[in-house]
Amino acid sequence: MAEGGRKEEEINPLFGERCLDDPEEVFQHNSWDHIEWDKDQLRQAEETIKVNSSQKLSDEEQRVLKSNVSQKWDDFYERHQTKFFKDRQWLFRLFPELLGKDTPQSLLEVGCGVGNTVFPLLQTKSNLFIHCCDFSSTAIELVKANPLYDTQNCSAFVHDIASDDPLPLPPNSIDLISLIFVMSAIPSERFKVALSKLVSVLKPGGKVLFRDYGRLDLAQLRFKKGKCIGDDHYVRDDGTLSYFFTEEEMAELMEGSGLTKELLHTDKRLIVNRGKQLKMNRIWIIAKYCKLK
Ligand SMILES: C[S@@+](CC[C@H](N)C(=O)[O-])C[C@H]1O[C@@H](n2cnc3c(N)ncnc32)[C@H](O)[C@@H]1O
Numbered sequence: 509m510a511e512g513g514r515k516e517e518e519i520n521p522l523f524g525e526r527c528l529d530d531p532e533e534v535f536q537h538n539s540w541d542h543i544e545w546d547k548d549q550l551r552q553a554e555e556t557i558k559v560n561s562s563q564k565l566s567d568e569e570q571r572v573l574k575s576n577v578s579q580k581w582d583d584f585y586e587r588h589q590t591k592f593f594k595d596r597q598w599l600f601r602l603f604p605e606l607l608g609k610d611t612p613q614s615l616l617e618v619g620c621g622v623g624n625t626v627f628p629l630l631q632t633k634s635n636l637f638i639h640c641c642d643f644s645s646t647a648i649e650l651v652k653a654n655p656l657y658d659t660q661n662c663s664a665f666v667h668d669i670a671s672d673d674p675l676p677l678p679p680n681s682i683d684l685i686s687l688i689f690v691m692s693a694i695p696s697e698r699f700k701v702a703l704s705k706l707v708s709v710l711k712p713g714g715k716v717l718f719r720d721y722g723r724l725d726l727a728q729l730r731f732k733k734g735k736c737i738g739d740d741h742y743v744r745d746d747g748t749l750s751y752f753f754t755e756e757e758m759a760e761l762m763e764g765s766g767l768t769k770e771l772l773h774t775d776k777r778l779i780v781n782r783g784k785q786l787k788m789n790r791i792w793i794i795a796k797y798c799k800l801k
Pocket of ligand 1: 581593596618619620621622623624625641642643644647667668669670671688689690693694
């Protein structure tokens with residue numbers, strides 16, 4: 509596989525604050541394979557998690573932290589503007605539904621950030637009208653400032669999906685909802701509230717498309733002691749949150765919200781960075797759930 513033009517340090521998860529989550533990017537710069545872990549690897553990973561979660565933040569520290577997360581994401585986008593996340597072209601292969609149908613459809617892209625899913629989708633000229641939201645007003649300003657932003661096909665708005673505020677969309681009005689690395693960013697005790705709001709705007713027959721961090725992912729193992737706020741739940745150095753899912757809890761969450769499984773998969777990859785001679789175990793959860801009625 510050809511080495512890409514970018515410097516290794518920019519793409520190597522071990523050098524960045526965040527882990528690279530984009531298989532397409534990884535693929536261009538490294539070799540990668542589906543893997544199953546052996547017992548020793550599993551034991552070591554569980555041990556690392558036990559150590560890194562042995563010292564949890566106090567309730568008061570967590571309260572302050574969680575009351576301020578949208579500001580932390582605003583700071584993140586002030587710092588990185590549109591340059592941090594790469595366009596998520598690979599999503600169309602994972603979820604071909606995003607390419608639309610002959611008849612017009614609607615998509616709600618939740619936690620859209622600066623539009624790394626929205627703009628590649630708009631460029632496909634599919635029949636989708638895209639509603640997209642994020643609780644970072646800086647991110648939404650950047651979406652609206654993008655020359656590809658077109659109100660004929662897209663409507664961006666600020667909304668906190670973890671809040672009790674209803675979504676500004678009619679009930680049963682949306683065909684598809686995409687949740688791409690956003691559920692992991694909200695406090696875990698708000699997962700059910702967020703999903704129930706989303707399900708309320710989904711049409712019968714509509715689908716939720718999900719991709720996010722899986723438990724034991726490299727990003728989880730890299731957290732140091734003192735960053736844990738709950739089981740498989742951490743705060744990054746920049747104050748944003750990160751949760752790591754299992755298939756079982758994903759099933760419980762989705763089914764508990766009245767959705768029916770179409771796909772639930774743990775994507776395990778061994779990524780080898782040949783330049784740095786590094787092996788990285790990445791784990792992502794991919795899910796597709798349908799609202800039957
Ligand atoms: C890791 S980024 C993913 C961005 C985008 N989905 C993508 O794949 O490029 C997580 C995004 O979720 C947003 N976010 C986090 N918590 C949120 C919440 N409670 N409501 C709405 N957006 C939220 C953040 O502002 C950030 O833009």
